[in-house]
Amino acid sequence: MRSLALFAAILFLAHGTIVSAEARNPQAGEIIQGVVEKAYDGDGIVINHMKIRLFGIDAFENTRPRGPEAKKFLSDLVKGTFVRCVVHEFDVAKNRPNAVCIDSAG
DSSP: OHHHHHHHHHHHHHHOOEEOTTOSSOOTTOEEEEEEEEEEETTEEEETTEEEEETTOOOOOTTSTTHHHHHHHHHHHHTTOEEEEEEEEEETTTTEEEEEEEETTO
16 A cells, blocks of 8 residues: 555656645645755654655654654754655644655655
8 A cells, every 4th residue: 555655656746736835734646845844753844834744654752762763863864855745645633744755866
């Protein structure tokens, strides 16, 4: 299932609708792009003040043991990097998109 989602994301990255990261409630298939400001935990990033959960990644929360370590690892990996994210679904309960993201290198 994750392979299918990744394949779909790659197709959308080539042909999807790009939305502003300031847009709230982006829909599945839309693309959010920008420079990663920070990681807010081990499986989430912030682009233009919008929290985006990385689809298919499950890391410790900040309040759990090793959570801060997971956040630092992700931050060191992506902070300051330009990324394109394809929205997989919008989590209404947490008011943020779940997305598959790649960096500008592809």
